[in-house]
Amino acid sequence: EAQVTQNPRYLITVTGKKLTVTCSQNMNHEYMSWYRQDPGLGLRQIYYSMNVEVTDKGDVPEGYKVSRKEKRNFPLILESPSPNQTSLYFCASSFRQLNYEQYFGPGTRLTVT
Amino acid sequence: AQKVTQAQTEISVVEKEDVTLDCVYETRDTTYYLFWYKQPPSGELVFLIRRNSFDEQNEISGRYSWNFQKSTSSFNFTITASQVVDSAVYFCALSELTNTGNQFYFGTGTSLTVIP
Numbered sequence: 001e002a003q004v005t006q007n008p009r010y011l012i013t014v015t016g017k018k019l020t021v022t023c024s025q026n027m028n029h030e031y032m033s034w035y036r037q038d039p040g041l042g043l044r045q046i047y048y049s050m051n052v053e054v055t056d057k058g059d060v061p062e063g064y065k066v067s068r069k070e071k072r073n074f075p076l077i078l079e080s081p082s083p084n085q086t087s088l089y090f091c092a093s094s095f096r097q098l099n100y101e102q103y104f105g106p107g108t109r110l111t112v113t
Numbered sequence: 114a115q116k117v118t119q120a121q122t123e124i125s126v127v128e129k130e131d132v133t134l135d136c137v138y139e140t141r142d143t144t145y146y147l148f149w150y151k152q153p154p155s156g157e158l159v160f161l162i163r164r165n166s167f168d169e170q171n172e173i174s175g176r177y178s179w180n181f182q183k184s185t186s187s188f189n190f191t192i193t194a195s196q197v198v199d200s201a202v203y204f205c206a207l208s209e210l211t212n213t214g215n216q217f218y219f220g221t222g223t224s225l226t227v228i229p
Contacts, residue, residue: 031214042119042204042221050214058216090158101148102217104158 002027004105006091012111013081021076021108023091029103030096032074033058034066036087037107043090049074050096081112116140117207119220126195127228134190134223136205142166146208147181147188152222153201161203164188195227 004025013019025032033048035058045058049068063085065077074093078085088109092102118137126132138147149161162172164181172179176193192199205220 033217035217035219040221043206043219045217045219048214048216054213056211056213056216059218088156092158101160101163103160107156 002103004091004093004103006089006105006108008108009106010109012113014113015082016080019078019081019110021078021089021091021110023074023076023105024072025093025103026072027093027103028071029093030071031100031102032068032091032093033102034064034074034076035090035092036060036085037090038087046076046089081110083112086110086112115220116218117205117220119203119205119223121223122221123224123226125226125228128197129194131191131193132195132225134192134203134205134225136188136190136220138186138188138205138207138218140186140207140209142209144210148206148208149179149188149190150204150206150219151201152204158204161190192225195225197227197229200225200227 007022030051034046035043037043044060046064047066049055052068052071055066055068068074088107090107091105094100094102116139145166147164151159169181178191180189202222202224204222207218208215
């Protein structure tokens with residue numbers, strides 16, 4: 001089954017404790033991206049990657065890191081999480097061309113206390 | 114400034130009524146893409162439609178239709194004869210091409226409630 005998977009789905013952590021949210025897709029998509037969804041703010045793009053070793057900042061990259069060492073994986077790293085990073089996070093992937101729709105993962109709900 | 118504006122935060126309609134969700138975007142690019150996504154109460158994001166900047170033809174898919182007008186930078190979405198299953202949050206999005214890929218901008222969403 002074609003899908004984007006994220007782990008964990010739910011996470012409660014404390015300020016400053018490094019964490020990684022994994023994202024994996026099995027559709028051989030070149031493009032992958034991370035978003036955060038907050039009430040009243042919609043989805044905002046954090047980082048995106050057009051292919052292996054090619055990443056760039058989206059609208060709200062501060063406090064996040066990403067890496068793209070393999071085509072199928074695009075982990076989101078929070079080196080020192082803070083409460084303002086409490087949010088619902090979505091990973092997405094698509095084929096490279098601009099006109100292809102993104103497939104979204106199920107979301108990861110992160111709470112930082 | 115918001116690149117994608119969905120001014121309607123919440124809309125309630127009675128079942129079988131028609132409803133239009135507004136989307137206004139802002140871009141300097143000549144090549145760009147517009148999308149609509151649906152987020153039902155279960156939380157997943159479901160793709161509905163994409164439209165490129167060179168194609169202003171309106172599109173109809175069943176009870177859904179989309180009106181793209183470059184002159185007003187709008188990409189509105191109409192649901193005809195709404196049903197309870199249409200209750201969801203709907204997001205409009207803009208994609209612009211950068212040197213390193215596609216950057217996406219989503220609106221803040223319109224929460225639609227269809228009352229039986």
